[in-house]
Amino acid sequence: TGSSRPQRMLKAVQKNATKGDPQSVISAIDHYCRHKEWAMNVGDDKGLILDSVLTEVNPSTALELGTYCGYSTVRIARLLSPGSKLITVEFNPAFAEVARQIIAYAGLQDKVTVVEGPSGDLIPKMKERFGIRYFDFVFLDHWKDRYVPDTKLLEDCGLLKKGTVLLADNVICPGAPEYLKYVRNSAHYESRYYKSNLEYTKVEDGLEKSVFLG
Numbered sequence: 001t002g003s004s005r006p007q008r009m010l011k012a013v014q015k016n017a018t019k020g021d022p023q024s025v026i027s028a029i030d031h032y033c034r035h036k037e038w039a040m041n042v043g044d045d046k047g048l049i050l051d052s053v054l055t056e057v058n059p060s061t062a063l064e065l066g067t068y069c070g071y072s073t074v075r076i077a078r079l080l081s082p083g084s085k086l087i088t089v090e091f092n093p094a095f096a097e098v099a100r101q102i103i104a105y106a107g108l109q110d111k112v113t114v115v116e117g118p119s120g121d122l123i124p125k126m127k128e129r130f131g132i133r134y135f136d137f138v139f140l141d142h143w144k145d146r147y148v149p150d151t152k153l154l155e156d157c158g159l160l161k162k163g164t165v166l167l168a169d170n171v172i173c174p175g176a177p178e179y180l181k182y183v184r185n186s187a188h189y190e191s192r193y194y195k196s197n198l199e200y201t202k203v204e205d206g207l208e209k210s211v212f213l214g
């Protein structure tokens with residue numbers, strides 16, 4: 001059988017990026033997805049907003065829900081300070097495998113742990129399995145109907161602290177209306193929308209940044 005889109009994306013990285021250079025990996029994926037075949041990476045436009053929020057938060061511990069091929073994993077990990085850790089959750093083994101190779105190609109494997117399985121099962125195990133007390137930063141980019149249940153689960157598991165920043169992709173397209181209602185109407189979050197566009201297109205999309213108030 002032929003290759004998959006993630007496998008073709010990996011090939012494009014191996015062909016066009018420089019090993020150990022995260023920016024070249026990001027550029028190779030963006031070029032491939034803009035000119036060859038679209039893929040659901042957060043992309044370069046929203047990626048700049050992700051970069052700026054991340055630089056502002058400078059997290060010691062970060063969580064990503066929905067690794068896919070590892071594009072945003074590389075964007076996040078490349079900006080982490082020494083000693084900081086990123087845990088990324090992906091339930092599709094084929095995607096997880098491609099992501100591990102893209103993360104390793106960028107030279108960021110020591111900062112990132114790719115965990116395979118459904119977020120709903122893994123979030124309650126973060127403390128015992130990874131020694132995580134709190135997450136300083138959470139990037140939500142998995143199934144859009146899981147944003148609310150997983151946010152509630154993070155709260156219930158005591159994994160958010162005062163000041164933890166949640167950043168959610170696709171709140172306009174494909175959309176996460178329940179999530180926007182939840183974080184915008186809750187007294188426990190201070191929420192703000194960053195308008196942008198859907199990766200590699202002119203369609204509107206954006207990121208919602210929500211600070212947990214405790």
Ligand SMILES: Cc1ncnc2c1ncn2[C@@H]1O[C@H](/C=C/CNC(=O)c2cc(-c3ccc(F)cc3)cc(O)c2O)C[C@H]1O
Pocket residue numbers: 040041042065066067068089090091092095117118119120141142143144146169170173174198199
């Ligand atoms: C619950 C759970 N646990 C662990 N991994 C999970 C999970 N739910 C999904 N995942 C994993 O995350 C990834 C899924 C992400 C879902 N993202 C999307 O569906 C998505 C879709 C679009 C989009 C926009 C316009 C269009 F016309 C078409 C598509 C754009 C995006 O940026 C997206 O993130 C891969 C999947 O295996």
Ligand SMILES: [Mg+2]
Pocket residue numbers: 040041042141169170
């Ligand atoms: Mg997305």
